[in-house]
Amino acid sequence: MLRSLSIRDIVLIDALDLELRPGLNVLTGETGAGKSILLDALGLALGAKGRGEMVRPGAAEGSVTAVFDLAPGHPARALLAEAGFEADDELVLRRVAAADGRLRAFVNDRRASGAALAALGEALVEVHGQHDDRGLLNAAGHRALLDAFAGCEAERAACRAAWAAWRDAAAALETARAAATEAARDEDFLRHAVAELTAFAPEAGEDARLDAERRRMQAAERIRSEVARAAEEIGPTGAEGALADAARRLDRAAAAAEGALDGALAALERAMTELGEAQAGVEAALDLLAYDPLALERAEERLFALRALARKHQAAPDDLPALTEALAARLAAIDGGAEGLAALSAAVEAADADYAAAAATLTAARRAAAARLDAGVAAELAPLKMERAVFRTEIAADAPGPDGADRVAFTVAPNPGAPAGPIGRIASGGELSRFLLALKVRLAARQEGLTLIFDEIDRGVGGATADAVGRRLARLAEDAQVLVVTHSPQVAARGAHHWRILKQIEGAATRTRVLPLSPREREEEIARMLAGETVTAAAKSAAAALLAG
Numbered sequence: 001m002l003r004s005l006s007i008r009d010i011v012l013i014d015a016l017d018l019e020l021r022p023g024l025n026v027l028t029g030e031t032g033a034g035k036s037i038l039l040d041a042l043g044l045a046l047g048a049k050g051r052g053e054m055v056r057p058g059a060a061e062g063s064v065t066a067v068f069d070l071a072p073g074h075p076a077r078a079l080l081a082e083a084g085f086e087a088d089d090e091l092v093l094r095r096v097a098a099a100d101g102r103l104r105a106f107v108n109d110r111r112a113s114g115a116a117l118a119a120l121g122e123a124l125v126e127v128h129g130q131h132d133d134r135g136l137l138n139a140a141g142h143r144a145l146l147d148a149f150a151g152c153e154a155e156r157a158a159c160r161a162a163w164a165a166w167r168d169a170a171a172a173l174e175t176a177r178a179a180a181t182e183a184a185r186d187e188d189f190l191r192h193a194v195a196e197l198t199a200f201a202p203e204a205g206e207d208a209r210l211d212a213e214r215r216r217m218q219a220a221e222r223i224r225s226e227v228a229r230a231a232e233e234i235g236p237t238g239a240e241g242a243l244a245d246a247a248r249r250l251d252r253a254a255a256a257a258e259g260a261l262d263g264a265l266a267a268l269e270r271a272m273t274e275l276g277e278a279q280a281g282v283e284a285a286l287d288l289l290a291y292d293p294l295a296l297e298r299a300e301e302r303l304f305a306l307r308a309l310a311r312k313h314q315a316a317p318d319d320l321p322a323l324t325e326a327l328a329a330r331l332a333a334i335d336g337g338a339e340g341l342a343a344l345s346a347a348v349e350a351a352d353a354d355y356a357a358a359a360a361t362l363t364a365a366r367r368a369a370a371a372r373l374d375a376g377v378a379a380e381l382a383p384l385k386m387e388r389a390v391f392r393t394e395i396a397a398d399a400p401g402p403d404g405a406d407r408v409a410f411t412v413a414p415n416p417g418a419p420a421g422p423i424g425r426i427a428s429g430g431e432l433s434r435f436l437l438a439l440k441v442r443l444a445a446r447q448e449g450l451t452l453i454f455d456e457i458d459r460g461v462g463g464a465t466a467d468a469v470g471r472r473l474a475r476l477a478e479d480a481q482v483l484v485v486t487h488s489p490q491v492a493a494r495g496a497h498h499w500r501i502l503k504q505i506e507g508a509a510t511r512t513r514v515l516p517l518s519p520r521e522r523e524e525e526i527a528r529m530l531a532g533e534t535v536t537a538a539a540k541s542a543a544a545a546l547l548a549g
Contacts, residue, residue, distance in 0.1 A: 001481045002451045004067045009059035011037045012512040024477035026495030027485045028525055035485045035501050037512055039455060044095045046121025047114055055099045065094040068124055076123040083116045127453045128436055136436050143408035149443050150369030155362045162358040163402040166351035173344040183334045190331045197324040202306060207317035210303040217296040234279045243272050362404040366395055373442055380438035383468040389414045433457040441472050450480035458488040470494035489529040493546035498522045
């Protein structure tokens with residue numbers, strides 16, 4: 001609900017603070033007093049395009065501040081959260097216009113974009129009049145308005161879920177078909193590669209193991225001949241034999257040497273012992289260095305083949321086992337692809353059938369609501385002296401989408417036998433005003449927390465018809481805040497709160513003022529609207545009767 005409006009230095013308004021209330025708020029005044037300025041200023045705060053000439057002459061800048069009370073579930077709260085603003089119970093929108101045409105926007109005293117301000121404005125206030133091209137006259141929004149009236153949130157949610165399921169199933173089928181097509185192009189390569197890799201059977205870590213074996217056997221090949229020659233030189237035909245011969249000779253001579261050779265014999269014995277240990281170590285080394293030349297050849301062949309296969313497939317040798325599995329899976333997809341595609345196609349058909357059923361249910365709900373809306377609008381048109389006019393909600397087939405497959409348009413035929421057409425093109429000014437009011441009264445029954453502005457929607461009607469307009473505006477205001485700019489005394493008399501807009505000349509300056517009216521002042525204003533410049537006793541009596549009625 002719009003709680004207050006503060007205007008500074010906008011056109012003819014130097015300073016204005018307007019406190020608004022729930023219910024029907026009426027603004028009246030002479031033609032040219034500045035009612036349009038007031039609405040233009042509010043539009044500026046709600047994100048409408050501004051211009052430099054809106055700033056009051058002599059002022060550097062003008063500003064408009066609109067303060068709203070937000071109900072807990074108001075749609076503006078989601079917009080605030082999406083834009084990164086805190087959503088409190090109070091929302092302050094401010095727009096500053098400089099004389100050079102520059103505009104600045106603020107939401108809760110934080111800078112905001114003009115687009116964010118406009119989005120909030122659309123969620124907060126609906127403006128209706130004879131030139132309304134954003135609300136009821138815009139056919140693009142008629143389906144959403146009908147859905148709100150129908151209260152078919154559950155049916156629409158089911159339709160959206162079914163659409164999402166169909167879209168996911170269709171995307172999965174398309175992906176599978178693309179994969180199958182790509183795989184089919186590579187089928188010959190895959191069969192050859194899988195056969196080759198499977199026959200070779202590469203193992204993880206095989207490259208490092210084969211390389212280590214190869215290097216070990218190559219090293220053994222290089223040094224074993226040297227170790228074997230050393231074994232011969234140490235053995236019985238070499239050093240070991242020479243020491244044995246020396247020991248035998250010294251042993252024979254030892255008896256005659258009377259102990260002179262004992263030390264030499266002991267040392268020689270120790271040397272032979274050490275030499276025996278060396279011989280054993282060399283023989284053990286020969287055993288370790290033993291290798292099969294054929295094994296070396298096989299290891300080298302396997303290693304070279306493994307690395308060649310890795311280069312062929314542009315992969316690391318250790319990645320070949322995983323590559324084998326991946327290529328085999330692609331080949332299996334080709335071999336079993338027909339079954340998989342058939343299953344996915346069946347899933348798409350099932351999802352399409354589910355969506356068609358959900359869309360049909362939503363269409364049925366819309367058609368039932370359209371019949372109720374048409375009957376309701378017809379009931380409203382009769383007191384508005386348009387009992388012969390026909391309002392119809394047309395529902396036609398449209399391209400399927402998340403919100404169903406319906407195109408909705410509000411059409412009218414003002415006179416019997418006349419062709420029906422879009423409400424904005426068929427109805428005349430006065431007729432259009434009454435059509436819009438009748439339609440809004442019915443649509444608003446499903447909406448809460450609205451602030452509605454009707455700009456001279458009663459133009460061109462008077463008497464009983466104007467009284468019917470006033471009654472409907474008052475009824476509409478029972479569940480919404482309504483602001484109406486009117487020249488009709490019958491409408492003004494239905495207001496719960498009344499302001500008079502007047503133009504005052506103060507010296508060389510012209511000012512627009514907005515004055516709240518007391519009950520006595522209301523009677524005088526309505527009498528003026530009835531009688532004109534000269535307010536008669538009869539006019540005052542008639543005004544009192546209107547206010548009492």
